Amino acid sequence: MMAIDLATHYVEEARRQMRGYKRMGEGAMAQLHDDDFFLTLDTESNSVAILVKHLAGNMRSRFTDFLTSDGEKQDRFRDREFEVHGAITRADVMRWWDEGWACVLGAIDVLKPEDVTRTVTIRGEPHTVLQAINRQIAHYAAHIGQIVFLAKHLRSSEWETLTIPRGKSEEFKKVAPKSDKGLPREK
Numbered sequence: 001m002m003a004i005d006l007a008t009h010y011v012e013e014a015r016r017q018m019r020g021y022k023r024m025g026e027g028a029m030a031q032l033h034d035d036d037f038f039l040t041l042d043t044e045s046n047s048v049a050i051l052v053k054h055l056a057g058n059m060r061s062r063f064t065d066f067l068t069s070d071g072e073k074q075d076r077f078r079d080r081e082f083e084v085h086g087a088i089t090r091a092d093v094m095r096w097w098d099e100g101w102a103c104v105l106g107a108i109d110v111l112k113p114e115d116v117t118r119t120v121t122i123r124g125e126p127h128t129v130l131q132a133i134n135r136q137i138a139h140y141a142a143h144i145g146q147i148v149f150l151a152k153h154l155r156s157s158e159w160e161t162l163t164i165p166r167g168k169s170e171e172f173k174k175v176a177p178k179s180d181k182g183l184p185r186e187k
Contacts (some may be wrong), residue, residue: 021141029097051147059100059140
């Protein structure tokens with residue numbers, strides 16, 4: 001009984017974290033001007049558009065047929081995810097974002113507690129479902145952190161914080177719900 005309860009809690013927590021990171025990325029991108037999506041800080045940096053394209057490619061690959069096929073699909077060309085050519089628009093970038101998250105959330109939303117210990121493969125390497133999801137949460141959090149950093153840098157003094165504003169930590173402690181885990185709350 002305890003193992004099922006723990007697995008149920010894990011699946012719910014994975015859903016919560018994924019949705020939280022999705023909201024965080026959307027909160028950052030909502031503050032950008034259209035041209036900001038394509039700016040880089042230097043020649044070795046990625047733009048928000050490139051980061052989203054990479055995330056979407058990874059999400060599609062990892063979470064399409066999540067339980068039944070290798071998470072590195074044969075039709076994925078990862079290197080191309082780091083290239084943006086032609087007349088790409090903000091709407092295109094947001095479509096990639098939405099399609100990627102649809103794959104992730106569609107796969108996670110149907111998981112059952114007993115799926116947590118099932119084995120899936122990524123690049124032929126076996127992972128439990130728990131390991132595979134943890135791997136992706138860490139990967140997505142890192143890239144969404146990059147998106148937030150870029151958006152905050154590009155908006156500078158116009159930036160509207162996604163979490164606790166500077167100088168408001170003590171005030172937040174007085175009113176914050178005890179269950180807050182640091183991710184943006186659902187609106």
